[in-house]
Amino acid sequence: MIAVAIAVGIAIGLLLGALGGGGSILAVPALVYLLDQTPHAATSGALVVVGLSALVATVAHARAGRVRPGTGVAFGIFGAAGTYLGTRAATHVDPNLLLAGFAVLMTVTGAGMLRQHPAGPAPVGAAPDPTGGSAAGGGTSPVRTATRPAPHRHTTGRSTGAYRAARLVATAVVVGLLTGVFGVGGGFVIVPALVLVIGLDLATAVGTSLLVITLNAGTALAARADTLATLNWALLAVFTTAAITGSLAGHRITTRVPPRTLSTAFAVLCLLLAGYIAVRTMPHLLPW
Numbered sequence: 001m002i003a004v005a006i007a008v009g010i011a012i013g014l015l016l017g018a019l020g021g022g023g024s025i026l027a028v029p030a031l032v033y034l035l036d037q038t039p040h041a042a043t044s045g046a047l048v049v050v051g052l053s054a055l056v057a058t059v060a061h062a063r064a065g066r067v068r069p070g071t072g073v074a075f076g077i078f079g080a081a082g083t084y085l086g087t088r089a090a091t092h093v094d095p096n097l098l099l100a101g102f103a104v105l106m107t108v109t110g111a112g113m114l115r116q117h118p119a120g121p122a123p124v125g126a127a128p129d130p131t132g133g134s135a136a137g138g139g140t141s142p143v144r145t146a147t148r149p150a151p152h153r154h155t156t157g158r159s160t161g162a163y164r165a166a167r168l169v170a171t172a173v174v175v176g177l178l179t180g181v182f183g184v185g186g187g188f189v190i191v192p193a194l195v196l197v198i199g200l201d202l203a204t205a206v207g208t209s210l211l212v213i214t215l216n217a218g219t220a221l222a223a224r225a226d227t228l229a230t231l232n233w234a235l236l237a238v239f240t241t242a243a244i245t246g247s248l249a250g251h252r253i254t255t256r257v258p259p260r261t262l263s264t265a266f267a268v269l270c271l272l273l274a275g276y277i278a279v280r281t282m283p284h285l286l287p288w
Contacts, residue, residue: 004030
């Protein structure tokens with residue numbers, strides 16, 4: 001069991017460090033099916049593993065200049081309400097129904113990532129822009145600048161900014177709900193939102209997503225404080241240590257492997273795991 005915890009922990013850390021999400025979407029089924037934890041204990045344990053791993057990876061990405069603290073903190077604050085409500089709701093849900101919902105979530109995630117076309121990381125040596133991103137991708141790429149003249153953006157900037165802010169708040173609340181109900185950090189939702197809504201390049205979105213995951217996981221754990229004493233802390237310590245090790249290696253992968261390759265591999269893994277969970281869970285939910 002220890003060997004399994006180490007292997008899966010490293011894999012989860014690699015995903016977190018490289019993609020800015022996906023850790024707990026693997027941690028929950030691993031804790032349930034490989035490490036014999038109950039679904040409710042698995043969702044709480046996943047928050048511990050992913051939260052601490054994301055924190056370490058956030059520091060590594062921040063040192064490389066790939067974190068937007070303001071955006072990450074705002075996302076985490078608005079998602080806190082959703083996290084609290086989702087956590088409370090999860091305690092009243094049948095474990096098999098919880099896993100079935102998790103399978104649906106993984107299917108949607110996998111399908112969405114297969115359709116996604118992430119931008120590449122910012123070129124090495126790109127100059128930072130005034131908001132903290134890179135000149136190549138911190139908000140407006142050179143291609144966008146050429147096709148969208150500055151005067152046009154200026155006249156519509158206020159309404160566009162309000163629209164993006166509204167979408168940011170709505171996405172943050174939904175991600176918070178997912179964190180509370182399923183014990184997931186939501187990075188697979190946060191990264192696309194940061195790229196498409198806020199306009200960050202993929203590498204910066206990954207680093208900022210890890211900050212949001214850390215905040216969301218901390219909020220969800222605080223809401224589950226009364227259940228933490230029942231967790232298998234010895235097992236979680238091994239799992240978390242392995243995940244942290246993987247996350248430190250994963251953040252280096254961000255600039256070395258094509259983002260499309262990483263996203264496709266993760267999407268296929270999500271779909272396979274969703275099918276496995278559905279096969280294991282559905283017989284307990286069907287009336288016959």
